Amino acid sequence: MATEKGKLAIYWAASCGGCEISLLAINEKILEVDKAFDIVMWPCAADGKVHDIEKMADKSIDVCLFNGGIRTSEQEYMARLLRAKSKVLVAFGSCAGEGCIPGLGNVSNREEMFELNYLKCPGLDNPKGVVPQTETEVPEGKLHLPLFYDTLKTLDQTVEVDYFLPGCPPEADRIWDAIVAILEGKLPPAHSVIGENSTVCDSCKRVRSEKKIKSFKRTWQIIPDPEQCLLEQGLLCCGPATRAGCGALCPEVNSPCIGCYGPTDGVHDFGARLMSAVASVIDSQDPDEIRRIIEEGIPDPIGTFYRFSLAKSLLRRSRQNGHHATPATQEATL
């Protein structure tokens, strides 16, 4: 370990704060982190101002743990700033890596979200219909708010990312593993995920019997058998497509995996990977029956297959309202 303390920055963008809590869940080991690093910025827990970071020379922060996706211009500014100032930038947690729950907003856009949240949401008290503006004139001058984007981007869709630490949130033990890897300089190849490369199924103790199913069940519809594979009991478990690292905590307590650790290495699209796996358990060779099983059992396909990974998926978002391509002239085809 270096004799001089390193510099550490921890930042959050479009996220819930759970990653910060998970980081503190390494408990007394946080003192080891403090021994090794000066924390130059951690808005949630420590001081450190943006203009202090702006004044630093490029690459003068050793490690930046960045959680949250990029939804506003201010978040993009901070991502660019911290990228420039940091030697190692880690996309910390599912939001920075894959968009996570904030990324599900990509089924909508700014206009729709503002309309719902500021004008139409029941219980609102907004008689003047005020909606956030990037610029507002007040007697003292102009006030600015960041621009809210139509599409949430992941950190690596915005700036170059050195490492990814998956999970919503990352498990404290895995965070500690990553910190140790950083301190000891035993990091995997650049741009890779710091973690295991097996699936949740591999660490799940339940018994798989290659049984197929005639219908999907919602979690409230059955009390699952504690021994048998949840997918084989009709619960849509994301285990087959999801990276291990959590210790299969959810299936352990009779709850299907929801995929928060993202895909394993080399997978381009978590949802596609999961669809492939799920297709194998449907017990039918009749297209109408297959369609019925799927439509009755999976009412929210994006929320099921892309709960954590919509922003990182190959399609990234739903089609924009008003984007509909202009139809080509039809007479030529007649």
Place this chain on the structure above:
Amino acid sequence: MSDQQFEPKIVGFLCNWCSYRAADLAGTARIPYAQNVRIIRVMCSGRVDPTFVLMALSQGADGVLIAGCHPGECHYIEQNYKAMRRYELLMHALRPFGIEPERVRLVWASAAEGQQLAEAIDKMVADIRKLGPLKWQDNWNENGERLEALEAIAKEHQEAMEVCSHGH
């Protein structure tokens, strides 16, 4: 006028044992059909991962055709049923993305059905021509205000720093 006509780009995954041979037959029998499909031969329709379809659509294809042996006639016994189930799942997922079902088609064509495959391709091309281009990546564009907003933040911070340094 033909310069003006929208020519859909369609990626076709055709199975080695039936549908690719059907396309071959259509060729040797000189059956004319639309030239819009870029054919990729795969060993089986069951090899077609939903990833392939999403990759094609997200990178500029206007449609994707998957073609394999008729149900019950798969060279690998029942992998085309797997293709069928994956296809239905994928179609269920594509709907909320706003992708029209006409853009992704699964058809069965045996090695003897060059004519049927040609007709299916013509139909698909005509359907997609009516829908217009997909241009998926246009959905990702933020409107022009984005760069201005970023510059505004940088400028504001710069000015604030100048104020700070004058103050001292």
